[in-house]
Amino acid sequence: MDEKVIDNLKSESRWLRLLFMVLFYMVANIAGVLILIVSVVQVVHGFFKSEPNSRLLEFSASLNQYFYQIIQFMTYNLDTKPYPFSDWPGDKESNNDQDQEDSN
Numbered sequence: 001m002d003e004k005v006i007d008n009l010k011s012e013s014r015w016l017r018l019l020f021m022v023l024f025y026m027v028a029n030i031a032g033v034l035i036l037i038v039s040v041v042q043v044v045h046g047f048f049k050s051e052p053n054s055r056l057l058e059f060s061a062s063l064n065q066y067f068y069q070i071i072q073f074m075t076y077n078l079d080t081k082p083y084p085f086s087d088w089p090g091d092k093e094s095n096n097d098q099d100q101e102d103s104n
Contacts, residue, residue: 025074031070065089
């Protein structure tokens with residue numbers, strides 16, 4: 001085997017990242033179920049109130065950002081581990097993204 005491959009196989013940081021990726025994959029599955037539940041609740045709420053629930057909108061926005069952060073970490077687009085190793089994504093972050101989209 002190539003020396004570089006052997007070094008990579010012995011790399012503790014690569015194995016640790018793989019462990020975190022597996023754990024965050026399981027968390028992403030839970031988050032996906034939560035997103036589905038929120039969607040169903042919003043549909044039901046919409047039938048009764050004719051508008052979405054504002055608290056659920058805020059929660060789902062941050063949950064969507066969290067799900068996106070997990071995907072970014074798992075695909076090596078980010079090295080920063082998502083919550084609980086970093087801050088929970090909040091409205092401030094989603095508002096900044098919205099402002100950037102509006103300016104484009």
